[in-house]
Each structure stands twice: as structure tokens, then as C-alpha cells.
Amino acid sequence: MPFESDKIMFEIYKESAYSGRYRVVYFTELQDNNKETEISRAMAGEHIFDGFIRAYGKDRAKETVDKLLSRLNAGEAVSAVDIARELAAFMPS
Numbered sequence: 192m193p194f195e196s197d198k199i200m201f202e203i204y205k206e207s208a209y210s211g212r213y214r215v216v217y218f219t220e221l222q223d224n225n226k227e228t229e230i231s232r233a234m235a236g237e238h239i240f241d242g243f244i245r246a247y248g249k250d251r252a253k254e255t256v257d258k259l260l261s262r263l264n265a266g267e268a269v270s271a272v273d274i275a276r277e278l279a280a281f282m283p284s
């Protein structure tokens with residue numbers, strides 16, 4: 192049985208210094224070799240949304256995040272409220 196504490200912290204952001212694309216970083220899954228770079232990129236970007244997803248079922252949650260990123264990168268206006276609604280099933284209560 193998974194514990195409520197088994198969760199992954201993430202942030203969706205828009206790159207400002209690089210391509211201007213929307214990206215996600217899963218902070219709690221970073222390795223030592225890429226941690227500094229990925230955190231620096233996220234911090235330099237424009238914050239869009241952050242939160243936690245449950246580790247249990249994370250693959251489906253990540254698929255949903257990828258679809259949201261595709262929509263954002265295609266120019267669709269997706270608000271933080273829209274993102275929260277799409278990810279609600281995967282976020283801890």
C-alpha cells in the first residue's frame with residue numbers, strides 16, 4: 192500500500208533564456224549529475240505551476256503533464272486552474 196508521503200515534487204515553467212518552450216522538472220527524481228543544471232533552468236524560467244504528484248501512478252500523471260506541455264508549446268492558453276483540474280486525480284490530497 193503506497194503512503195501519502197510517496198510523492199514527486201514538480202514544476203512546469205517556461206524557459207526564458209533558452210528556447211522559450213514550456214518544460215517540466217521533477218525535482219525529487221533528479222540525479223546528482225543533473226540536479227544543479229535542471230534546478231538552475233527552472234529557477235531562471237517563468238513559473239507556471241508546481242505541486243506534487245503521487246508516486247503511485249506517476250507514469251499516467253507524467254503522460255498528462257506531457258500532454259499539457261504539448262498544448263502550451265502549441266500556443267494554447269492553458270491556465271494554472273486548467274492544469275490543476277487536469278492533474279487533480281494524480282495529486283495527493
